[in-house]
Amino acid sequence: MRLTVLSGPSGVGKGTVVAEVRRRHPQVxxxxxxxxxxxxxxxxxxxxxxxVDAEEFAQMVKTGELLxxxxxxxxxxxxPRAPLGERLAAGVPCLLEIELQxxxxxxxxxxxxxxxxxxxxxxxxxxxxxxxxxxxxxEVIIRRLDRARIELAAETEFDAVVVNDDVTAAAExxxxxxxxx
Ligand code: ADP
Ligand code: 5GP
Numbered sequence: 001m002r003l004t005v006l007s008g009p010s011g012v013g014k015g016t017v018v019a020e021v022r023r024r025h026p027q028v029x030x031x032x033x034x035x036x037x038x039x040x041x042x043x044x045x046x047x048x049x050x051x052v053d054a055e056e057f058a059q060m061v062k063t064g065e066l067l068x069x070x071x072x073x074x075x076x077x078x079x080p081r082a083p084l085g086e087r088l089a090a091g092v093p094c095l096l097e098i099e100l101q102x103x104x105x106x107x108x109x110x111x112x113x114x115x116x117x118x119x120x121x122x123x124x125x126x127x128x129x130x131x132x133x134x135x136x137x138x139e140v141i142i143r144r145l146d147r148a149r150i151e152l153a154a155e156t157e158f159d160a161v162v163v164n165d166d167v168t169a170a171a172e173x174x175x176x177x178x179x180x181x
Contacts, residue, residue: 003088006116007097007098008120021175033079068101095178123152
């Protein structure tokens with residue numbers, strides 16, 4: 001089974017679309033990343049992320065437990081290698097939701113994976129979503145918007161683009177790419 005990697009600018013709706021995929025298509029295994037950021041309200045350790053401290057994260061990097069890792073808006077994020085390897089070996093359709101630097105690292109080691117870019121309908125809509133989530137202070141939003149400008153420019157590196165206009169439609173388009181193998 002070919003791995004699918006979803007990336008795209010912060011605030012485009014990656015988390016929302018992936019949550020919809022989990023709900024509608026439980027046969028798709030979604031990797032749970034490790035991060036040093038704090039849980040947002042409603043997030044549960046082990047579900048959206050494994051929440052770890054900087055020391056634990058550094059240890060995982062050192063022991064090679066992470067397939068890829070990157071800093072994003074002041075926090076570390078990484079994909080545990082072993083659980084993904086097990087699912088792929090068992091032929092389970094797998095999905096990673098990671099930012100651009102991580103996607104590039106995965107491409108370097110797994111060039112056969114399918115890289116999908118989740119794009120906003122427009123820049124204005126992206127700003128609206130990023131501001132509207134209401135979970136981050138202004139300086140964090142500014143940092144994420146700076147990063148989003150860079151990430152939008154990378155769209156052409158990807159194998160496929162899904163526009164997140166409607167959540168359900170975007171989730172279905174993503175799943176059809178995951179299932180295409
Ligand atoms: P990301 O994981 O890419 O940073 P989120 O999933 O947290 O983004 O979504 C950012 C905001 O945009 C949230 O408030 C979410 O409810 C909203 N959102 C996501 N997808 C859509 C959509 N298709 N239409 C309108 N709002 C959306
Ligand atoms: P958030 O803090 O909003 O959940 O995620 C911030 C960014 O980190 C998003 O772009 C998300 O895709 C990315 N991200 C989540 N998990 C990982 C991971 O394991 N590795 C990398 N490189 N990025 C990740």
